[in-house]
Amino acid sequence: xxxxxxxxxxxxxxxxxxxxxxxxxxxxxxxxxxxxxxxxxxxxxxxxxxxxxxxxxxxxxxxxxxxxxxxxxxxxxxxxxxxxxxxxxxxxxxxxxxxxxxxxxxxxxxxxxxxxxxxxxxxxxxxxxxxxxxxxxxxxxxxxxxxxxxxxxxxxxxxxxxxxxxxxxxxxxxxxxxxxxxxxxxxxxxxxxxxxxxxxxxxxxxxxxxxxxxxxxxxxxxxxxxxxxxxxxxxxxxxxxxxxxxxxxxxxxxxxxxxxxxxxxxxxxxxxxxxxxxxxxxxxxxxxxxxxxxxxxxxxxxxxxxxxxxxxxxxxxxxxxxxxxxxxxxxxxxxxxxxxxxxxxxxxxxxxxxxxxxxxxxxxxxxxxxxxxxxxxxxxxxxxxxxxxxxxxxxxxxxxxxxxxxxxxxxxxxx
Amino acid sequence: xxxxxxxxxxxxxxxxxxxxxxxxxxxxxxxxxxxxxxxxxxxxxxxxxxxxxxxxxxxxxxxxxxxxxxxxxxxxxxxxxxxxxxxxxxxxxxxxxxxxxxxxxxxxxxxxxxxxxxxxxxxxxxxxxxxxxxxxxxxxxxxxxxxxxxxxxxxxxxxxxxxxxxxxxxxxxxxxxxxxxxxxxxxxxxxxxxxxxxxxxxxxxxxxxxxxxxxxxxxxxxxxxxxxxxxxxxxxxxxxxxxxxxxxxxxxxxxxxxxxxxxxxxxxxxxxxxxxxxxxxxxxxxxxxxxxxxxxxxxxxxxxxxxxxxxxxxxxxxxxxxxxxxxxxxxxxxxxxxxxxxxxxxxxxxxxxxxxxxxxxxxxxxxxxxxxxxxxxxxxxxxxxxxxxxxxxxxxxxxxxxxxxxxxxxxxxxx
Numbered sequence: 001x002x003x004x005x006x007x008x009x010x011x012x013x014x015x016x017x018x019x020x021x022x023x024x025x026x027x028x029x030x031x032x033x034x035x036x037x038x039x040x041x042x043x044x045x046x047x048x049x050x051x052x053x054x055x056x057x058x059x060x061x062x063x064x065x066x067x068x069x070x071x072x073x074x075x076x077x078x079x080x081x082x083x084x085x086x087x088x089x090x091x092x093x094x095x096x097x098x099x100x101x102x103x104x105x106x107x108x109x110x111x112x113x114x115x116x117x118x119x120x121x122x123x124x125x126x127x128x129x130x131x132x133x134x135x136x137x138x139x140x141x142x143x144x145x146x147x148x149x150x151x152x153x154x155x156x157x158x159x160x161x162x163x164x165x166x167x168x169x170x171x172x173x174x175x176x177x178x179x180x181x182x183x184x185x186x187x188x189x190x191x192x193x194x195x196x197x198x199x200x201x202x203x204x205x206x207x208x209x210x211x212x213x214x215x216x217x218x219x220x221x222x223x224x225x226x227x228x229x230x231x232x233x234x235x236x237x238x239x240x241x242x243x244x245x246x247x248x249x250x251x252x253x254x255x256x257x258x259x260x261x262x263x264x265x266x267x268x269x270x271x272x273x274x275x276x277x278x279x280x281x282x283x284x285x286x287x288x289x290x291x292x293x294x295x296x297x298x299x300x301x302x303x304x305x306x307x308x309x310x311x312x313x314x315x316x317x318x319x320x321x322x323x324x325x326x327x328x329x330x331x332x333x334x335x336x337x338x339x340x341x342x343x344x345x346x347x348x349x350x351x352x353x354x355x356x357x358x359x360x361x362x363x364x365x366x367x368x369x370x371x372x373x374x375x376x377x378x379x380x381x382x383x384x385x386x387x388x389x390x391x392x393x394x395x396x397x398x399x400x401x402x403x404x405x406x407x408x409x410x411x412x413x414x415x
Numbered sequence: 416x417x418x419x420x421x422x423x424x425x426x427x428x429x430x431x432x433x434x435x436x437x438x439x440x441x442x443x444x445x446x447x448x449x450x451x452x453x454x455x456x457x458x459x460x461x462x463x464x465x466x467x468x469x470x471x472x473x474x475x476x477x478x479x480x481x482x483x484x485x486x487x488x489x490x491x492x493x494x495x496x497x498x499x500x501x502x503x504x505x506x507x508x509x510x511x512x513x514x515x516x517x518x519x520x521x522x523x524x525x526x527x528x529x530x531x532x533x534x535x536x537x538x539x540x541x542x543x544x545x546x547x548x549x550x551x552x553x554x555x556x557x558x559x560x561x562x563x564x565x566x567x568x569x570x571x572x573x574x575x576x577x578x579x580x581x582x583x584x585x586x587x588x589x590x591x592x593x594x595x596x597x598x599x600x601x602x603x604x605x606x607x608x609x610x611x612x613x614x615x616x617x618x619x620x621x622x623x624x625x626x627x628x629x630x631x632x633x634x635x636x637x638x639x640x641x642x643x644x645x646x647x648x649x650x651x652x653x654x655x656x657x658x659x660x661x662x663x664x665x666x667x668x669x670x671x672x673x674x675x676x677x678x679x680x681x682x683x684x685x686x687x688x689x690x691x692x693x694x695x696x697x698x699x700x701x702x703x704x705x706x707x708x709x710x711x712x713x714x715x716x717x718x719x720x721x722x723x724x725x726x727x728x729x730x731x732x733x734x735x736x737x738x739x740x741x742x743x744x745x746x747x748x749x750x751x752x753x754x755x756x757x758x759x760x761x762x763x764x765x766x767x768x769x770x771x772x773x774x775x776x777x778x779x780x781x782x783x784x785x786x787x788x789x790x791x792x793x794x795x796x797x798x799x800x801x802x803x804x805x806x807x808x809x810x811x812x813x814x815x816x817x818x819x820x821x822x823x824x825x826x827x828x829x830x
Contacts (some may be wrong), residue, residue, distance in 0.1 A: 021711065077759050078498035083523070085491055089567035093456065106521060108759065109499070110797060131830075150759030152504035156830070163812065168800040174807030175796060176794035177756025179829050182810040189815035196817045201830050221474035341592025342524065344492050380526060381590060385583040392589030395597040400604035402611045405596065414594050415546075415575070415616050 003042050004067045007033040007212055013397065022128040025212045032312055034252070035067045035214040039259040048262060051227065057081040059115055059220040062246060065256050066263035067216050075121040076150040077108040079240050080220055083226045089342050094362040098372035100234060102225055103345050103356075105380030107138075109146035109172070111351075112221055112246060112378040117206065119217030121151065124204035130165055133203040134160040135194035137165040139379055140242025144206050147283055150187075158203060161192035162187045168385070197321050207312035209243050209308030218249030219256070221376055229374070236361075236373035237257035239268040240353035241280055241324070242302030244313030247271050251316030267374070270367070271313065274299045274329065274350075280310045281324040284317060298329045298387050301350035301379055323366050327356040333360065333391040338383065346381035346388070354378070416459050419482045420446035422448040422627055425727055428492045440749045447727055448627040450482045451556070454674040461610070463677060464644065469594055472496040474635040475528055480671050482631050483537050489538040492523040492567040496634055499643045504757050508639070511573040513787035515649060517640055518760050518769075520795030524554075524561035524587070526716075526766075527636055527661060532558035532634030534620065536566065539619035544818040546620040550575040550609035552584050553716050554794055559621050560591035573618060576607035583800070614624035624658050624723030631662030636791055641672055647801040651776075652682040655768035655793060656695055656739070657717030662686050665791075668733030682789070684737035686728065687772025689714045689744065689765075695725045698740040699732060713744045713802050716765035730756030738781050742771040750774065751796065751806040755786060761803070769793070 007016040009025035016022050018035065025031025046064045054061045059080035063070060082104045091099035093392050107114040117140065126130045132155065134144050141159045148157040156259050157178040161170070163184060173180045175247070183190035198205050205211055226233065237254075241245040247269060254266045274283045276296030283290040290310045295303040307313070317324060327335075334351050335356040340346050354375045361367045396412070398405050409415045422431040431437050433450065440446025468477045475497035478485060497519045506514035512773075522529040526799045532555065539547045547570065549559050570717035572593040576585070588595045598605035603713040609772060611693070620626060641648065643818050645730050662684060669681045686698045692710030698705040705725045710718040714812045725789040732739060747764050750771040753791050762770070769790045776782045796803050811827070813820050824830045 041749075043585055047514075048731060074502050075759070078500075078521075081496075085493075085565075087567065103523070107492075108518070108521065108522065109761070110795075145592055146759040146761070148759070152502065152757055157823065161810070162712040167804050169808060171800050171803040171807045172761060172797070174810065175755035175761050175803055176759060180810035182812045183815050185811065185815040191822065193813075193815045197820060200817065200821075210824055284730070293436035298517055299714055335477075336591070340561075340590035341564055342561075343489070346524070346587060346590050348560070380525075380797065383794065384798070385586050388586040389582050392586045395576070395585060395589065395595035397597045397599065400598050400600040400608045402608065402615065405608065405612060407616075408665070 001067055001069055003037045003064055005036045006037050007035055010034055020213070022122045023205060023212070030308065032210065034307060035212055035216050037065065038255065048231070049331050050310065059217065059338050062220055062223045063115050063221065067213050068127060068177060069168045072125050074124050075147040077114065077118065077147055079107055079114040079118045080224055082106045084225065084294040085343060087343055094359050095369055096362050096367055096373055098234065100229065100374035101343060101345060102374065102376045104221060104376050104378050105347055105351055109143045110380035110383055111139035111143060112218065112376065113143040115220050116214040116217040117147045120144060120204065120206040121147045121155065123213045124155065129202070129204035131156045131158060131201070132206050133194060133198050135160040135191045137161045137169045140206065142169070142172040142178035145173050147177065149176040155187055160190045163189045168415045174186065189295040197199055209245055215245055215249040215252060221254030222250040222253035223257065224265055225374060231263050233263050233267045234374045235369055235371040238270040238271050238272065238358045238373055238375040240272050240299070240302050240350050240378060241271040241313060242304040242350065243307040244280055244309035246315045248309055248312035251320060266320050269317045269320040270357060270361055271317050271322065271324040272354045273324065273326050274302060274332065275326045275351060276329065277303045277305055278326045279305060280313055281326050282306055283310055284314050284324045287380070299332055299349040299353050300347065302353060310327060322362065325357045325358055325361050325366070327353055331356040333387070336391040337393065345377055347377040347385045348379040348381050349375045349387050351379035351381070355362055356362040404409065416482055416484055418452045418485060420451045420453050421610065422450055425449050435538045435628070436618060444722065447625065447724060450627055450631050452480065454589040458675045464635050469546045469756060473737055477635055477638045478770050480513050482628050484541060484772065485535050487540050490533050490562040492529065492562055493535065494522055494528055494529040494533045495639055497521045499640065510784055511647065511782055511788055512785050514815055515756060515789035516760060517531065517789065517791045518698040519636060519791050519793050520762055520766055524558045524672050524800055526554035526558060526796035527633065527791065528554040528558040529562065530635050531629040531632040532562045534618065534629055535559060535621040536562045536570065538628045539570065539732065540765045542619055544617070544619035546571045546573060546616070547621050548573040548609060548613050549621040552576045552608045555621065557584065557587040558595035560588050563593070564591040575605045602750035607700040623760050624660055629741055630664040630667060632662050632666030637665040638672065640789060641678055646678050648680060648682045649789045650676050650682060651685050651782055651788040653685040653687065653769045653773045653790040655714070656686040656719050657719040657727060657765065657766050658722040659695055661769065661793065663727035663731045665722055666735060681735050683747055684732045684735040685776055686731035686732050686737065686739040686768045687771060688739065688741050689717060689747065689768060690741045692718045692720055692745065693741045694720060695722055695728055696741050698725055699739045714764035714768050716749055716763065717768060740772045740776050740781070742775055744773045746775065746801070748806040751803065752808065760792055762801045763796050764792040766794035768795070
């Protein structure tokens with residue numbers, strides 16, 4: 001960790017050594033930590049040209065800005081290097097100047113969370129831990145299980161899920177060979193059992209909300225985007241927001257790049273929550289402490305009523321002169337179909353919520369007609385076929401008869 | 416099409432001009448065509464260094480070996496550039512020297528078929544067609560719908576499916592905005608209705624078995640693999656086999672590379688079919704004409720009882736001094752879990768059938784201990800969660816109680 005100078009608490013500022021098992025501030029409740037770098041030294045020793053010449057296309061190409069020891073073995077999955085598309089069609093539809101879409105659902109386990117989980121596998125090794133644990137039924141769990149599996153049997157993932165977890169999500173975890181503990185109880189009970197177990201067996205804790213290193217993995221999404229855009233940043237950068245880690249990580253990446261002079265401005269961040277679960281939007285608007293809310297949305301990956309990283313997220317959005325906005329489930333479902341139809345990108349509900357928010361922000365004049373925006377699709381729609389089916393509408397039904405088909409096509413204007 | 420000299424029938428040798436709508440030989444039944452190139456000219460004008468310097472990572476980087484006009488607009492999805500992994504763990508388990516795995520399930524619509532469908536979108540434009548049609552519920556259809564969508568509304572896909580098509584597969588097609596015609600009848604009835612409709616409305620025909628250009632798209636999988644392996648070919652290259660197009664395409668790519676001197680030998684091809692549907696293996700073994708079989712396998716993407724491209728496939732495997740082998744559904748399901756657990760790659764049943772065949776071929780001594788092999792995972796497991804669940808086994812079930820969890824962990828040797 002050549003350039004890491006330490007950690008600091010985002011609440012009280014207290015500094016800590018960058019120990020891989022240092023998760024939280026000792027003095028503050030919810031005292032989330034942030035990783036500090038020696039930007040002057042990085043500037044002196046690393047350039048855009050060095051980066052360009054690096055043949056490693058995975059997230060590890062940004063090593064000078066990552067809190068890892070160069071010699072630690074990386075999980076083998078090819079995390080990162082997800083495609084960026086320019087969509088003039090949707091830009092025109094939304095009434096903005098330019099629209100860039102980054103499809104992070106094309107990561108190896110099909111979500112942005114691979115970036116954090118790959119980091120967890122590295123940091124666990126640096127903490128001499130063979131087992132990494134996680135309590136989730138979602139993308140954090142599946143990405144952890146996949147990245148652990150890619151170590152070829154030398155490490156182990158233990159995943160705690162409530163017994164209501166859907167069969168499909170269980171399948172991904174079990175295929176990756178994780179020890180999956182199905183807890184007969186609520187999500188809270190699964191979470192607390194995992195916390196006790198982590199403490200008892202000394203496993204490494206893959207919880208992006210409290211583990212400061214995982215956010216550093218997530219920030220590679222904006223490092224990568226900036227490089228792909230040849231360091232020309234858009235006016236706005238849009239993310240869906242659940243527990244706040246992803247948008248906070250994205251901001252951290254942009255902040256880092258500005259400090260070392262790779263970009264000259266940080267885009268304004270637009271954070272998008274689901275109407276049925278928007279505690280961070282509320283805290284952003286009121287300026288008060290976060291109030292826990294219900295979790296009423298189909299966008300399960302951002303359905304977080306008690307987000308741990310809300311303060312980091314709110315500060316990131318404020319510091320970027322950004323905004324927050326909420327979208328309805330219907331707007332999300334409509335956007336799944338619109339995005340698929342106009343771009344060939346199939347996102348899960350939380351994955352396209354950012355895009356639905358961008359459309360709304362443009363309609364409300366938050367994003368202006370002469371402004372550009374980039375949005376990250378955070379997860380693949382194949383992860384949630386049930387909601388895709390709700391979004392997708394119905395096929396044309398017909399007997400096997402060309403005349404009947406012709407009549408329907410004429411009626412519907414297909415040909 | 417700077418280097419394309421024409422087409423020839425693989426049965427009678429009759430030559431044709433490379434018209435985008437030339438599908439089959441006029442004189443032969445099932446007269447599949449192959450695309451010919453001026454290899455001397457390519458050798459004189461294109462080098463490995465030129466390729467290396469090409470910043471386009473998509474399949475279009477191989478343009479001199481593709482039957483396309485340079486100026487034709489490409490679909491925007493980032494098809495190709497899928498990762499290659501080295502798995503010493505599985506090589507040791509199977510008892511071979513080296514094992515390379517290419518995960519083609521990380522293509523934009525999650526299967527190798529994106530390579531053919533992207534080509535279909537290009538060739539349709541060259542034929543002045545705005546609509547491309549396809550009769551399938553599988554990866555051919557979803558990849559076509561996705562690649563058409565990425566044109567931003569300027570083109571249209573019409574997909575014919577039998578009304579028993581599973582909801583999940585329909586979802587992907589409808590999300591991409593295809594006109595999906597659900598035919599009240601069997602797959603055959605859907606196929607014949609599509610053929611009539613294609614004829615009536617003059618749509619472009621995306622049927623890899625008869626359209627010679629689509630196989631040229633598929634061949635990019637071996638062009639890409641060869642470049643990623645720095646032109647050092649393994650002893651064996653393994654594919655699952657359904658209608659025969661993919662393995663025939665892979666061979667064509669290798670043949671092209673050998674003709675222009677980029678590789679010095681063609682690996683032996685191992686074709687793998689499912690025991691419940693193995694007409695090509697039978698034809699390969701008997702040397703007789705293909706006999707149509709039933710389609711009894713969970714590996715739906717290779718369940719083709721009447722494969723159109725069997726002759727091309729059989730010849731490719733013979734010309735490479737290769738072999739064919741069959742695997743059971745149980746072997747496929749076991750390999751889904753083994754592959755997931757040891758590598759973090761989640762393949763669909765047809766996607767991992769090749770890997771199951773590789774294991775069997777090694778056990779039977781077809782692939783020797785001192786030989787290397789590469790295998791392509793052709794589709795993503797998220798496409799078929801139902802079978803993944805069958806493969807994946809069960810979680811540990813426990814009350815929310817640390818003592819009970821401890822007892823189970825001790826019993827099962829988890830910690």
